[in-house]
Amino acid sequence: MNVPAVHISGLHKSYEDTKALCGVxxxxxxxxxxxxxxxxxxxxxxxxxxxxxxxxxxxxxxEIYGKDIVKDFRFTRSQIGIAxxxxxxxWFFPLEKLLYFHAGYYGITQKKAKxxxxxxxxxxxxxxxxxxxxxxLSGGMKRRYQLAKALVxxxxxxxxxxxxxxxxxxxxxxxxxYLRELxxxxxxxxxxxxYIEEAELLCEKxxxxxxxxxxxxxxxxxxxxxxxxxGINVHITGWNDELKNAFSDYSYTLEDNRLHFTVRDPEEVxxxxxxxxxxxxxxxxxxxxxxxxxEDVFLNLTGKGIx
Amino acid sequence: MTGTNWVGLYTLxxxxxxxxxxxxxxxxxxxLISSGLYILIFGFTLEQRIGEIDGxxxxxxxxxxxxxxxxxxxxxxxxxxxxxxxxxLQQLPDILTAPLSSLELSLAYIIGGTVRGMVxxxxxxxxxxxxxxxxxHHPLATLGFIFLVSWAFSSMGLLLGQLxxxxxxxxxxxxxxxxPLSFLGGIFYSIKMLPDWAQQLSxxxxxxxxxxxxxxxxxxxxxxxxxxxxLMALFMTILFTTAAILLMKSGKKIKQ
Numbered sequence: 183m184n185v186p187a188v189h190i191s192g193l194h195k196s197y198e199d200t201k202a203l204c205g206v207x208x209x210x211x212x213x214x215x216x217x218x219x220x221x222x223x224x225x226x227x228x229x230x231x232x233x234x235x236x237x238x239x240x241x242x243x244x245e246i247y248g249k250d251i252v253k254d255f256r257f258t259r260s261q262i263g264i265a266x267x268x269x270x271x272x273w274f275f276p277l278e279k280l281l282y283f284h285a286g287y288y289g290i291t292q293k294k295a296k297x298x299x300x301x302x303x304x305x306x307x308x309x310x311x312x313x314x315x316x317x318x319l320s321g322g323m324k325r326r327y328q329l330a331k332a333l334v335x336x337x338x339x340x341x342x343x344x345x346x347x348x349x350x351x352x353x354x355x356x357x358x359x360y361l362r363e364l365x366x367x368x369x370x371x372x373x374x375x376x377y378i379e380e381a382e383l384l385c386e387k388x389x390x391x392x393x394x395x396x397x398x399x400x401x402x403x404x405x406x407x408x409x410x411x412x413g414i415n416v417h418i419t420g421w422n423d424e425l426k427n428a429f430s431d432y433s434y435t436l437e438d439n440r441l442h443f444t445v446r447d448p449e450e451v452x453x454x455x456x457x458x459x460x461x462x463x464x465x466x467x468x469x470x471x472x473x474x475x476x477e478d479v480f481l482n483l484t485g486k487g488i489x
Numbered sequence: 490m491t492g493t494n495w496v497g498l499y500t501l502x503x504x505x506x507x508x509x510x511x512x513x514x515x516x517x518x519x520x521l522i523s524s525g526l527y528i529l530i531f532g533f534t535l536e537q538r539i540g541e542i543d544g545x546x547x548x549x550x551x552x553x554x555x556x557x558x559x560x561x562x563x564x565x566x567x568x569x570x571x572x573x574x575x576x577x578l579q580q581l582p583d584i585l586t587a588p589l590s591s592l593e594l595s596l597a598y599i600i601g602g603t604v605r606g607m608v609x610x611x612x613x614x615x616x617x618x619x620x621x622x623x624x625x626h627h628p629l630a631t632l633g634f635i636f637l638v639s640w641a642f643s644s645m646g647l648l649l650g651q652l653x654x655x656x657x658x659x660x661x662x663x664x665x666x667x668x669p670l671s672f673l674g675g676i677f678y679s680i681k682m683l684p685d686w687a688q689q690l691s692x693x694x695x696x697x698x699x700x701x702x703x704x705x706x707x708x709x710x711x712x713x714x715x716x717x718x719x720l721m722a723l724f725m726t727i728l729f730t731t732a733a734i735l736l737m738k739s740g741k742k743i744k745q
Contacts, residue, residue, distance in 0.1 A: 268579045
C-alpha cells in the first residue's frame with residue numbers, strides 16, 4: 183500500500199479560549215490535487231500551518247509520507263513547498279537573491295539551485311524582475327514570486343493558501359494552467375481557496391471544513407451528485423391524467439405547462455422522462471437541465487458563504 | 490536531509506550579515522561618526538581641562554568605552570531588529586517552515602549580530618589607532634573580548650527580538666536600559682572617582698565589566714580585576730545564548 187503524502191488524524195488545536203481544530207482527519211494520496219474549503223475561521227490555515235511547523239498542535243497525528251512532522255521535521259519540511267496567503271515584504275534583497283536564499287534554507291547551494299531558479303523565473307514570467315525588490319512588484323507579480331519560492335527546492339507536496347486571492351482573471355487562469363501542469367507532473371497539491379470554482383476546476387478531491395472539523399469529503403462531482411439538487415425543466419403541451427401515474431415515482435411540479443423534475447443526476451433520467459412524455463402523446467417544446475454547483479453543496483453543509 | 494543543515498545555516502547567516510551591510514549608512518557609519526566626534530571634542534577641547542586617569546590621557550581613556558558601547562548596541566540591535574522585522578513583515582514563516590532546527594536558526598541570528606558588533610567595534614578601534622595613536626596592549630585578547638561581548642549581546646538581542654511585539658518595546662530596551670547602563674558603566678570616568686555607594690552600584694552593572702575588561706586589553710589599566718570582566722562576559726554569553734535558543738525551541742512568541 184502506498185504511503186499517503188499527508189496523513190492527519192484527530193488533530194486538535196486551541197488558541198486560549200478558542201477551539202480552532204476539533205479533531206481534523208485528513209488523508210491526501212501521493213499525487214492528488216486536494217482542495218480544502220471552509221468559511222473564514224473554519225481551521226484551513228491552522229491545519230496548513232501545523233503541517234508546516236508554523237503552529238504547534240495540541241494533539242493528533244500529523245505525518246508527511248509516513249513521518250512525523252515534529253520528530254522528522256527535516257524530512258517532512260523538505261517535502262513541502264508552501265505559498266502563504268500573506269504577501270511578504272523585503273526591503274533588502276532583489277527577487278533573484280531571495281529565491282537563492284530560500285533554496286539555501288533547504289540545503290541547496292546557489293550553484294545547484296541556479297538551473298531551477300532560472301527555470302522558475304522564465305516559467306512564471308519573472309525574468310525581467312530578477313533585480314527588482316519585492317516592493318516594486320505588483321500584487322500579481324508577488325503571487326508569482328510566492329509560487330516560485332514554494333517550488334524552488336522542487337518539493338513533492340505543494341501547499342497553496344489562497345494562491346489566487348486578489349489577482350486579475352487572466353493571471354488566475356495562467357496560474358490554474360500552471361497548477362494543472364505541476365499536478366500532471368506528479369506534484370501532490372493541497373489548496374485552500376475561497377473561489378469554489380477554482381476547487382471545482384482543479385481538485386480531484388475536496389474536503390469541507392467547518393468549526394474545526396472536516397464535515398464532508400469527496401470529488402466535486404460526487405459531492406454535488408450526493409448533496410446537491412439538480413433539475414430538469416420541460417415545456418410541454420398535452421398533459422393528461424395518465425402521466426400522473428407514469429410519473430408517480432418522480433418528484434415534480436407542473437405550472438403553466440412547465441414541468442420541473444427534481445433529480446440527483448439529470449443525465450441519468452432525462453431520456454426516460456422524455457420517453458414517457460412522448461409515449462403519452464405530449465408535445466415537447468423545450469428541455470433544459472440545471473445542476474447544483476459545489477458552492478450550493480458548500481452552502482447547504484455550512485449554512486454560510488465561503489468568504 | 491539528516492544531520493546539521495550546514496547550507497541552511499550558512500545561507501541564513503549570509504542573509505543576516507548581508508542585511509546590515511546593505512544598509513551600512515544606518516548600521517555601520519553612525520557609530521563611527523559619533524565616536525569620531527567624541528574623539529575630536531574630547532581630544533581638542535576637554536582633554537586640556539581634564540587630567541589623566543590612571544596615567545592615561547582622557548581621550549585614550551574613553552576610547553575602550555566607546556568601542557564597547559558601539560559593539561554591544563550594534564550586536565544587540567542587529568539580532569533584535571532583524572527578528573522583529575521578520576515577524577512584522579511576514580518573512581518569519583519562510584525560515585520557520587524550512588528544515589532548519591531551532592539551534593541553527595538561533596546561531597544564524599547570533600552570528601549575524603556578532604559580526605555587526607565586531608565590525609563596529611573594530612572600526613572604532615582602528616579610528617582610535619589612526620586618529621590618536623591608541624596603543625593596543627593585548628591585540629588578540631582585545632579581539633577575543635570584542636567577539637565574546639558581541640556574541641553575548643547578539644544573543645540578548647535575539648532573545649528580546651523574539652519577545653518583542655513592537656518597535657516601541659525594542660526602543661524602550663535600548664533607550665531605558667542599554668544606553669543608560671553603558672553611560673553609567675564608566676565610559677567617561679573611572680568608578681574610583683565615584684563615591685563609595687555609587688562604586689558599589691556600578692558593580693551590579695554588567696556593562697561596567699565589559700568596559701573595564703576592554704580597557705585592560707587595550708590600555709592595560711583597569712578598575713577591578715580583568716578576570717572578573719572575562720567571567721562576567723562568559724556568564725552573559727552562556728546565559729543569553731541558552732535563553733535565546735530555548736525560547737526559539739519552545740516556539741513561544743514566534744509560533745502560535
